[in-house]
Amino acid sequence: MSQACRSLIWLALNKKMPFELVLTIPGSKQENGTRHPSYLEKFPNATIPALEDPEQNFYLSESHAIMSYLCNKYEWFDFYPEEIEKRAKVDDFLHYHHRKVKEASLAYFTPKVRTDLNLTENLIELSRKSFNDSLNALESNWLEKNKFIIGDDVTLADLAAYVEIGQLRDCFTNLYDFKDHPNIQRWILDMTKVEGHDDAHLVLKELGDISKNPPAMEDIAKANIAGFKRILELSS
Numbered sequence: 001m002s003q004a005c006r007s008l009i010w011l012a013l014n015k016k017m018p019f020e021l022v023l024t025i026p027g028s029k030q031e032n033g034t035r036h037p038s039y040l041e042k043f044p045n046a047t048i049p050a051l052e053d054p055e056q057n058f059y060l061s062e063s064h065a066i067m068s069y070l071c072n073k074y075e076w077f078d079f080y081p082e083e084i085e086k087r088a089k090v091d092d093f094l095h096y097h098h099r100k101v102k103e104a105s106l107a108y109f110t111p112k113v114r115t116d117l118n119l120t121e122n123l124i125e126l127s128r129k130s131f132n133d134s135l136n137a138l139e140s141n142w143l144e145k146n147k148f149i150i151g152d153d154v155t156l157a158d159l160a161a162y163v164e165i166g167q168l169r170d171c172f173t174n175l176y177d178f179k180d181h182p183n184i185q186r187w188i189l190d191m192t193k194v195e196g197h198d199d200a201h202l203v204l205k206e207l208g209d210i211s212k213n214p215p216a217m218e219d220i221a222k223a224n225i226a227g228f229k230r231i232l233e234l235s236s
């Protein structure tokens with residue numbers, strides 16, 4: 001269950017929105033894969049997560065676009081403020097996220113769980129630099145001034161950032177030591193209190209510490225099944 005999927009699931013659980021979770025395999029051309037023609041017809045980006053809104057016969061990709069859409073549709077203005085300046089600040093962070101905070105995955109997570117990709121040291125190093133730049137920006141600017149990234153309240157910016165940063169915590173994969181980032185440590189604890197956190201992150205709790213050795217494919221599958229089952233129970 002990828003980072004982007006978790007952010008969306010977290011929002012939906014928090015808002016107690018009923019939804020149907022459909023297992024789709026990234027990169028696969030099989031019937032349940034993102035490269036199958038029936039998936040591409042609805043979602044040309046060929047990525048997960050994706051949203052199918054049957055009420056509107058509407059299809060949408062990209063986790064940030066989907067979260068913004070749901071907040072607009074259901075008027076969840078706590079996560080995506082109505083005031084245009086505040087909303088623009090959330091958007092600012094969501095756009096910034098892509099080549100910065102998002103790099104946590106390529107820098108630390110993917111090399112452990114997708115050894116088959118043979119990522120080059122150079123790519124990993126560039127991703128680490130980008131991610132570390134974003135941690136420093138969060139530590140000395142955004143989270144130095146505010147409780148959450150944009151202000152006193154949690155927004156989509158926090159959900160998007162946490163699914164990347166939080167996955168590296170010692171209680172999950174244990175792939176990063178945040179000892180030099182006290183503001184980020186404080187924010188991490190605040191984020192764990194946002195309703196839906198534990199269920200959306202069960203998959204990582206199940207996966208556990210992978211800092212020493214890459215996990216076996218079987219263990220990754222087991223963790224995903226446990227996480228998936230929990231979400232299925234809660235979403236219907």
Ligand SMILES: N[C@@H](CCC(=O)N[C@@H](CS)C(=O)NCC(=O)O)C(=O)O
Pocket residue numbers: 002003004026027028034046047048049061062063064
């Ligand atoms: N920016 C996208 C990232 C989604 C993404 O990268 N998804 C990957 C899985 S982790 C994917 O679907 N890859 C399929 C492929 O590249 O073929 C979002 O936030 O939704």
